[in-house]
Amino acid sequence: MPKAKDKKTVTITPSSPPPAALNKAESGEEVSRRSFFSWLSIGWVAFIAATGGYFTMMLRFFFPNVLFEPVQTFRAGFPDDYTKGQVDLRWKEKFGVWMIRNDEGLYALSTVCTHLGCTPNWQPTAKKFKCPCHGSGFRMTGIHFEGPAPRPLERFKITLADDGEIIVDKNQKYQQEKGQWTDPEAFLKV
Amino acid sequence: MEDFKSLINYISNPTILVTAVIIIFPFVFPPTNWFYKINKRLNIDKLWTGKGLLLMTFVTVAFFIFGLTDYNFRSIVLKPDNVPISGLILLLIFFTWLSMSQAYKNDQLVDQGESVDEYYEAPNDKVLVWPDLVYVELISLILFSAFMLIWSIGLPAPLEQPANPAESPNPAKAPWYFLGLQEMLVYFDPWYAGVVLPTFIIIGLMAIPYIDRDPNGSGYYSYKDRKLSMSLYLFGWLILWNVLIVIGTFLRGPNWGFFGPFEYWDSHRLEALTNINLSELIFVKWLEIGLPQSILLREAPGLLIMFILVAVLPVLLAKTALKKYYNDLGASRYSIFIVLTIFGALLPVKMYLRWLFNLKYLISIPEYFFNF
Numbered sequence: 001m002p003k004a005k006d007k008k009t010v011t012i013t014p015s016s017p018p019p020a021a022l023n024k025a026e027s028g029e030e031v032s033r034r035s036f037f038s039w040l041s042i043g044w045v046a047f048i049a050a051t052g053g054y055f056t057m058m059l060r061f062f063f064p065n066v067l068f069e070p071v072q073t074f075r076a077g078f079p080d081d082y083t084k085g086q087v088d089l090r091w092k093e094k095f096g097v098w099m100i101r102n103d104e105g106l107y108a109l110s111t112v113c114t115h116l117g118c119t120p121n122w123q124p125t126a127k128k129f130k131c132p133c134h135g136s137g138f139r140m141t142g143i144h145f146e147g148p149a150p151r152p153l154e155r156f157k158i159t160l161a162d163d164g165e166i167i168v169d170k171n172q173k174y175q176q177e178k179g180q181w182t183d184p185e186a187f188l189k190v
Numbered sequence: 191m192e193d194f195k196s197l198i199n200y201i202s203n204p205t206i207l208v209t210a211v212i213i214i215f216p217f218v219f220p221p222t223n224w225f226y227k228i229n230k231r232l233n234i235d236k237l238w239t240g241k242g243l244l245l246m247t248f249v250t251v252a253f254f255i256f257g258l259t260d261y262n263f264r265s266i267v268l269k270p271d272n273v274p275i276s277g278l279i280l281l282l283i284f285f286t287w288l289s290m291s292q293a294y295k296n297d298q299l300v301d302q303g304e305s306v307d308e309y310y311e312a313p314n315d316k317v318l319v320w321p322d323l324v325y326v327e328l329i330s331l332i333l334f335s336a337f338m339l340i341w342s343i344g345l346p347a348p349l350e351q352p353a354n355p356a357e358s359p360n361p362a363k364a365p366w367y368f369l370g371l372q373e374m375l376v377y378f379d380p381w382y383a384g385v386v387l388p389t390f391i392i393i394g395l396m397a398i399p400y401i402d403r404d405p406n407g408s409g410y411y412s413y414k415d416r417k418l419s420m421s422l423y424l425f426g427w428l429i430l431w432n433v434l435i436v437i438g439t440f441l442r443g444p445n446w447g448f449f450g451p452f453e454y455w456d457s458h459r460l461e462a463l464t465n466i467n468l469s470e471l472i473f474v475k476w477l478e479i480g481l482p483q484s485i486l487l488r489e490a491p492g493l494l495i496m497f498i499l500v501a502v503l504p505v506l507l508a509k510t511a512l513k514k515y516y517n518d519l520g521a522s523r524y525s526i527f528i529v530l531t532i533f534g535a536l537l538p539v540k541m542y543l544r545w546l547f548n549l550k551y552l553i554s555i556p557e558y559f560f561n562f
Contacts, residue, residue: 093356111356116380118358121445126460132360134376135446137463146463147446150379151556177556 076166079106079190087122087140097156097168100140105189108168109142110154143176152176158188195260199450202441205545208538211433221421238291246283260452266440270345275366275439282432292411308410360444360457369438370431376446377540379561394530401519401527430537465550468492485555492553496562504528
């Protein structure tokens with residue numbers, strides 16, 4: 001056992017007598033048991049009322065007057081507006097959708113990375129979507145192949161209107177890992 | 191000069207950098223008697239003298255001054271966000287040095303049978319809060335406010351364009367104190383690296399006084415009597431946290447790729463990193479039979495590894511290498527200690543698996559949002 005440890009025992013001797021401020025004689029007035037309890041209850045009631053008030057305000061905060069609910073369904077032009085083999089960025093800013101046309105048809109990819117929700121960038125030279133936050137990479141199909149993203153990008157419902165215009169419905173999404181990409185509405189045959 | 195820069199760029203590759211740091215670590219902060227003897231024999235403990243501090247500070251400052259002559263390094267370091275990090279590297283060196291020098295000095299004092307530096311005898315004199323304490327506090331407050339004011343005027347925080355969900359900055363970096371977490375997130379699913387691991391870190395830090403109840407060397411700075419505790423803690427703090435922050439600040443560039451400190455941040459650099467899961471590696475690449483339909487069968491290799499790590503390895507270690515600790519700690523404290531240590535060690539292991547074998551997940555069940 002090191003010697004140092006033995007020396008570490010500390011005794012503290014009080015250098016001054018205990019404070020006497022709470023002495024009845026010095027404070028001058030006497031608080032009776034009964035009035036102490038009524039003050040105590042008033043205090044508690046006030047405390048609970050204040051806390052409850054703040055809590056109500058906090059609850060109110062969860063029910064805002066105006067909700068920002070962007071349109072989930074939009075018309076995306078005609079299939080011929082899109083070039084084959086290219087990722088179309090025109091709806092990225094407004095709706096968060098990449099439109100991609102391949103040899104067979106069109107699909108609408110979500111621009112939300114499946115790892116933590118950043119927006120990947122389309123890299124035309126490398127032909128991949130690359131996320132700037134943790135380096136996830138997706139192929140043009142939306143399949144994940146690098147970085148930590150655990151599943152492919154989601155696709156949205158894509159259909160043709162009667163007039164031949166494309167309608168993308170973001171309320172309905174299709175996930176590859178659940179086998180939903182084979183759904184006829186996840187892909188628009190042209 | 192250019193050769194030196196490309197050498198630095200080369201060894202900044204995480205595989206080399208982290209390996210070097212991990213190999214050097216036990217000699218600087220020895221966890222066992224064997225390492226401790228080498229530490230003494232190689233005079234590494236001289237780092238914790240005044241000259242050692244001068245040397246470490248000089249090397250760091252010299253590196254930064256040299257680096258500032260390079261355009262790429264300068265643009266990273268002089269970014270107002272990153273200036274405090276460079277300063278913090280020096281502070282980290284200083285405070286590590288301070289505690290280690292105290293510890294080694296106390297070890298020496300104890301060896302000579304003298305009392306340690308923190309030896310305390312209750313004084314009989316009295317110090318008043320007002321003015322003695324408040325006065326000092328007031329002066330510190332004024333000086334610090336002035337310092338912060340001048341700093342914030344001299345190096346204004348960069349204001350960028352309004353946030354736009356459709357456009358993430360490239361690279362999108364967390365505040366410096368979260369860069370370690372962001373680096374972990376590269377190797378794990380968000381629920382693990384963002385929720386479970388931080389919880390483990392907090393619980394682990396809270397559990398330290400309950401796990402390590404060894405009275406030897408407690409209450410004052412010391413190293414000799416608590417080598418393993420100090421070494422383990424400093425490994426987690428310096429390597430699993432600070433090195434990750436440094437990597438995130440200085441070595442992560444566009445598309446969250448690795449760039450040497452003197453390398454140009456080319457956002458169009460081509461990198462082919464096709465990551466695969468353990469299940470794909472085994473069933474598709476090695477056995478060539480394709481992924482099994484059943485999720486349990488598909489993920490059996492990863493689940494088996496996790497079972498071994500969590501259930502078999504602790505028992506094995508308790509019977510062999512860590513027998514002494516098992517006997518000292520008792521079953522429950524030992525289990526907490528070993529599970530936290532294993533999950534801590536899994537972080538660098540997973541990083542290496544990614545760097546060396548492009549391995550993505552040991553267990554990958556995206557159907558149920560479970561990836562590890």
